[in-house]
Amino acid sequence: xxxxxxxxxxxxxxxxxxxxxxxxxxxxxYIPADIYARYLRLKGEEVLFIGGSDExxxxxxxxxxxxxxxxxxxxxxYHYIIKKSFEEFGITxxxxxxxxxxxHHQTASGFFQKLYExxxxxxxxxxxxxxxxxxxxxxxxxxxGECPHCGNKHAYGDQCEVCGATLxxxxxxxxxxxxxxxxxxxxxxxxxxLPLDRHEAWLKKWILEDHRExxxxxxxxxKSWLDMGLQPRAVSRDLNxxxxxxxxxxxxxxxxxWFDAPVGYISNTIEHSPDDWEKWWKDESTRLIHFIGKDNxxxxxxxxxxxxxxxxxxxxPENVPANEFLxxxxxxxxxxxxxxVWLHEYLEDFPGKQDVxxxxxxxxxxxxxxxxxxxxxxxxxxxxxxxxxxxxFVNRAMVLVHKYFQGRxxxxxxxxxxxxxxxxxxxxxxxxxxxxxxxxxxxDALKEAMNLARTGNKYLADTEPWKSVKTxxxxxxxxxxxxxxxxxxxxxxxxxxxxxxxxKLKRMINKKxxxxxxxxxIDLLETGLRLNxxxxxxxxxxxxxxxxxxxxxQDARKANVLKESQAAAKPxxxxxxxxxxxxxxxRTGIVLECSKVPRADKLLQFKIDDGLGGxxxxxxxxxxxxxxxxxxxxxCFIANLEPRKIRGIESQGMILAAENADGAVAVIRxxxxxxxxxEVK
RNA sequence: CGCGGAGUGGAGCAGUUGGUAGCUCGCCAGGCUCAUAACCUGGAGGCCGUGGGUUCGAGUCCUUCCUCCGCAACCA
Numbered sequence: 001x002x003x004x005x006x007x008x009x010x011x012x013x014x015x016x017x018x019x020x021x022x023x024x025x026x027x028x029x030y031i032p033a034d035i036y037a038r039y040l041r042l043k044g045e046e047v048l049f050i051g052g053s054d055e056x057x058x059x060x061x062x063x064x065x066x067x068x069x070x071x072x073x074x075x076x077x078y079h080y081i082i083k084k085s086f087e088e089f090g091i092t093x094x095x096x097x098x099x100x101x102x103x104h105h106q107t108a109s110g111f112f113q114k115l116y117e118x119x120x121x122x123x124x125x126x127x128x129x130x131x132x133x134x135x136x137x138x139x140x141x142x143x144x145g146e147c148p149h150c151g152n153k154h155a156y157g158d159q160c161e162v163c164g165a166t167l168x169x170x171x172x173x174x175x176x177x178x179x180x181x182x183x184x185x186x187x188x189x190x191x192x193x194l195p196l197d198r199h200e201a202w203l204k205k206w207i208l209e210d211h212r213e214x215x216x217x218x219x220x221x222x223k224s225w226l227d228m229g230l231q232p233r234a235v236s237r238d239l240n241x242x243x244x245x246x247x248x249x250x251x252x253x254x255x256x257x258w259f260d261a262p263v264g265y266i267s268n269t270i271e272h273s274p275d276d277w278e279k280w281w282k283d284e285s286t287r288l289i290h291f292i293g294k295d296n297x298x299x300x301x302x303x304x305x306x307x308x309x310x311x312x313x314x315x316x317p318e319n320v321p322a323n324e325f326l327x328x329x330x331x332x333x334x335x336x337x338x339x340x341v342w343l344h345e346y347l348e349d350f351p352g353k354q355d356v357x358x359x360x361x362x363x364x365x366x367x368x369x370x371x372x373x374x375x376x377x378x379x380x381x382x383x384x385x386x387x388x389x390x391x392x393f394v395n396r397a398m399v400l401v402h403k404y405f406q407g408r409x410x411x412x413x414x415x416x417x418x419x420x421x422x423x424x425x426x427x428x429x430x431x432x433x434x435x436x437x438x439x440x441x442x443x444d445a446l447k448e449a450m451n452l453a454r455t456g457n458k459y460l461a462d463t464e465p466w467k468s469v470k471t472x473x474x475x476x477x478x479x480x481x482x483x484x485x486x487x488x489x490x491x492x493x494x495x496x497x498x499x500x501x502x503x504k505l506k507r508m509i510n511k512k513x514x515x516x517x518x519x520x521x522i523d524l525l526e527t528g529l530r531l532n533x534x535x536x537x538x539x540x541x542x543x544x545x546x547x548x549x550x551x552x553x554q555d556a557r558k559a560n561v562l563k564e565s566q567a568a569a570k571p572x573x574x575x576x577x578x579x580x581x582x583x584x585x586x587r588t589g590i591v592l593e594c595s596k597v598p599r600a601d602k603l604l605q606f607k608i609d610d611g612l613g614g615x616x617x618x619x620x621x622x623x624x625x626x627x628x629x630x631x632x633x634x635x636c637f638i639a640n641l642e643p644r645k646i647r648g649i650e651s652q653g654m655i656l657a658a659e660n661a662d663g664a665v666a667v668i669r670x671x672x673x674x675x676x677x678x679e680v681k
Numbered sequence: 682c683g684c685g686g687a688g689u690g691g692a693g694c695a696g697u698u699g700g701u702a703g704c705u706c707g708c709c710a711g712g713c714u715c716a717u718a719a720c721c722u723g724g725a726g727g728c729c730g731u732g733g734g735u736u737c738g739a740g741u742c743c744u745u746c747c748u749c750c751g752c753a754a755c756c757a
Contacts, residue, residue, distance in 0.1 A: 016756060028757035059755045217686050221752070224684045257755075293757025294686075294750090324686070325750070325757065335756075363705085364694080366757090369687040370750050377693075380706060388719050396716035403715075444695075447705070461713075461721040469715095536717065 005287035005318075007046035009280045010037050011265040013292040014054035014099065017078040018063055021085055022340035023373060024333040027361035028323040032442050033291035034091045035362065038496040039437050041092075042516040048280055051086065051093040052268045053079045055100045057257040061241040071241045075100060085343035089354050090499045095272040099243075099260060104267035108255055109246045111263050111311060112235070116247050120310040121192040122232060129184035130238075131177040137238030138177055138184055145175040189238055190249055194259075196230035199306040203230075206316065207301060214301075215440075217368075218322050221297045233303065235259040262304040266314075281314050288317045297322050321440040324366040328373050329553060338556045341373070341549075349549065355498040356382050356538065362446045362497055379546045382538065390453040391538040394490065394505060396460060397483040398534035404469055409484055409529040410477035412522070419482055422459050426452065426489065426520040433493060442497075449493045456486045481527070484509070488524035492516060501537050508532050585640040586656070586680035587611075588670055591630045605649060606630070610639065611677020618651035621667065636668045636680050 012033040015021050021030075030051075037049040055075035064071040075098070083096050097104070115121060129138045177184045207214070207222045214222075235256050236245050242254030254260075270277045280286055290300045300320050308314035327333065333340050346357060360378045363385075364371050401407060415423070429451050436445035463479045487505070492514045495502040506512060509531055511524065518524055592614065593607035604625065606617045617637060636656040643652045656668040670678075 025757050221685045392716060392719050400715055457720055466715045
């Protein structure tokens, strides 16, 4: 049943070039992909490992605008930083290119054209908001206005975050462009859609029946999408930064990034092997594997395969091992809040310690659920696993050989039962290691590799060559010969995970070419082979270095708070007359009851004593106040605001609260106790 | 009820088709001294988020509710 493959094409999600890469990217995508690529190469398989920067899309266009430079300058800046970081971390891409390349433009454009000619798209004309001042159509997210359901003034074009309603930009009352601040006007625009619904039947069979082995997070998400029924998705956007739509009526429009970016995998393959790229994409004996993060699952499992199938000549992915997310010290990693460990900064602070980070990120990779990276854990894993177990075993074996046999591999006599049991253990671990790697379980695979080193330590402890050297030279030779064979095997086993250390270890034992199939062999180092001087593979990381990193994060947090407190206050609204102010009836009241509104994340329902018999008010502050926190407290509210139903409950007024720049809310309360119903002027 | 993932000793994770709860780190005790105070052995520590159900038997299957994360809605 299992297909046999002749070669493997590995892709890793294209990082978005609006910032550098951080440990989350590395742990989620690039390290697993690199481990897999290295493993297959070590086994002598034909592998191509593709990467590149994703450089189009609205956020980059906007960032360029705010910085007053061209989008190209933005992506140039980050593309080279990202590329360099990957190189320094030993991510062995066969090619790392970019979506602004000429080849990619041609390829993506041609891909669109082919689907267009085959009639794989449908066209729809719709009204969309156009910003006349900025001269562009607006993405849903870049329009704000008043929510027609709850009256929230800052609803987005796609959703109101206060009442949770799903919106279309045209629903918004008083829409405003987030780009220029002007009032957008509806304008007809034509777009092309990929009718995913047409592909539903085969996708269902292909994923739900033929790929039950996919990871549960991947399978589950696909199943949910397929069960809901697929909808056509727009493949074009009204934007001036991207790949122009190459067909009639496409002026001023570009490919939507999700159509553009995955084709980048193909373009980069073409750039790498212009003559025989097709064998990687169009030959059934190629196994295609996409390494991605969990946010990208539907694109890689449903949308991109639908594109490939629609085109007609491409193979489909064999597996999509998606990882969950990595947090940092308990908080979500965030580029904008500078809550991240940036790769280029890590390398400055820990020069030469790429493997330590590779180890830690693999050992606590978010394979099945979100995980947390902490500097304490980083230190502990380095000191008590890499140094104490792996590094120490290698060092003691090397030192013993130097001490007793002048650095030459001693002759091995007949192994005894215990020797054989240890070597047997090696065969066993090798098998486990391969099973884990084949199933993309890199965390477990690494643990198995560490078990090899543990076995080595135990072997030395049990055979005690420092004792036998006084009584039985032959036995000591055999033991240290075997210990060194184990050391050589470690160099192989760790190569996919810790390539720099493996390289160093191979120099120490004077062996260049070791293949995966050699793992577990006891004839890797021939008798008499001269070893080089031992050099520590890993060194302890002291508390000061860790505290410096923690301090750095705390500083980032402080800087954020400072930035928020110094955030420019919003510009004033237009002047109003005193009569307009007088129309508002603001009162005080005492909170009698307060409860969460069921099935609404942010809403609290208040019962207020307003001195007039009481009233119910809903307020979207559940994220900042526990219901019981405000009971018995005085609040201020607008008493004559038109009542409005929210989630089926009528809200009779609005509780006044100050909103901080970071979105945090503080309820306004009278400084001294006043009687309920007092007017606020 | 929009959808998906996760909740297991102090921390991080395994737990395959239901059959005695495991691993690494940390902690405690002992051993060893070749080794980066590293290594080896033993030990303590868990009603597997919550309530209910199916079963001779549930961490595992069904179900209630709670918590965290993601998708839908640029980001691994």
